[in-house]
Amino acid sequence: MMGQSAPGSYIVTALAPPDDQVSLKPSADSFSSWDPGAIRLRTVNEAVAHAVGATVEALDHYRASGSLAGFESGVVDGISYEMTNAILGIAANADEADITIEWDKASPPPTDVESHFEFRATDVPTLAQASIRLAEDQATMQISVTGRVHLLAKKQAGGAGVFGLDSLQSAGPRKVRVRLADDEDYHEAIRAHEEDLAIQVSGRLEKEGNLSWLYDATVIRTLGPLEEYESSRRIRQEVSPDQIEMF
Numbered sequence: 007m008m009g010q011s012a013p014g015s016y017i018v019t020a021l022a023p024p025d026d027q028v029s030l031k032p033s034a035d036s037f038s039s040w041d042p043g044a045i046r047l048r049t050v051n052e053a054v055a056h057a058v059g060a061t062v063e064a065l066d067h068y069r070a071s072g073s074l075a076g077f078e079s080g081v082v083d084g085i086s087y088e089m090t091n092a093i094l095g096i097a098a099n100a101d102e103a104d105i106t107i108e109w110d111k112a113s114p115p116p117t118d119v120e121s122h123f124e125f126r127a128t129d130v131p132t133l134a135q136a137s138i139r140l141a142e143d144q145a146t147m148q149i150s151v152t153g154r155v156h157l158l159a160k161k162q163a164g165g166a167g168v169f170g171l172d173s174l175q176s177a178g179p180r181k182v183r184v185r186l187a188d189d190e191d192y193h194e195a196i197r198a199h200e201e202d203l204a205i206q207v208s209g210r211l212e213k214e215g216n217l218s219w220l221y222d223a224t225v226i227r228t229l230g231p232l233e234e235y236e237s238s239r240r241i242r243q244e245v246s247p248d249q250i251e252m253f
């Protein structure tokens with residue numbers, strides 16, 4: 007729906023029913039036997055809102071420092087070429103623009119996501135620079151993720167293996183598909199899955215639609231039982247001043 011609130015001012019409304027589902031099907035060049043099913047649109051809405059918020063924080067960082075580093079480090083929070091380019095389209099040719107999210111009243115709004123974001127005309131050159139930088143750098147973004155192995159796909163002949171990881175970290179993608187570089191690491195992923203162990207992997211992050219992939223990934227270490235890892239992580243967050251400030 008599109009309306010005009012004043013001369014030169016426009017409102018565009020997009021409806022995203024929270025209980026609708028989005029099918030997550032692998033692309034033609036992905037491992038064909040993987041069937042990840044579908045996720046609620048509410049989950050997608052929250053992820054998009056989180057990514058817009060991370061983009062706002064990166065803009066604030068640029069205003070204070072003149073550096074695009076906030077956009078690069080924010081990739082794990084959903085910042086991408088597509089996101090910066092979309093916001094650039096909203097902010098271009100406008101004195102100011104804003105995005106407001108009205109969450110469905112049947113469910114409580116997420117506590118860790120903002121619902122209103124503002125952009126200035128002066129943000130346009132920064133967003134344009136950031137989108138160019140991300141287009142150049144995104145393919146080589148290296149990250150590490152700690153999480154729970156939730157699905158193992160049967161290995162293809164000549165392949166090192168693919169598995170899914172539910173992240174146990176507070177930032178970054180919640181779920182990633184991991185395409186390993188080494189055969190031996192696949193056996194370690196199987197062990198982590200069978201014994202309920204937390205595992206840390208590192209790889210090249212790439213976004214394919216709503217999916218996050220770690221390519222050429224390696225298992226850095228197995229951290230031990232999931233319950234013990236999650237318990238120690240909660241304790242560290244409670245006693246660490248740095249962690250408290252961050253959140």
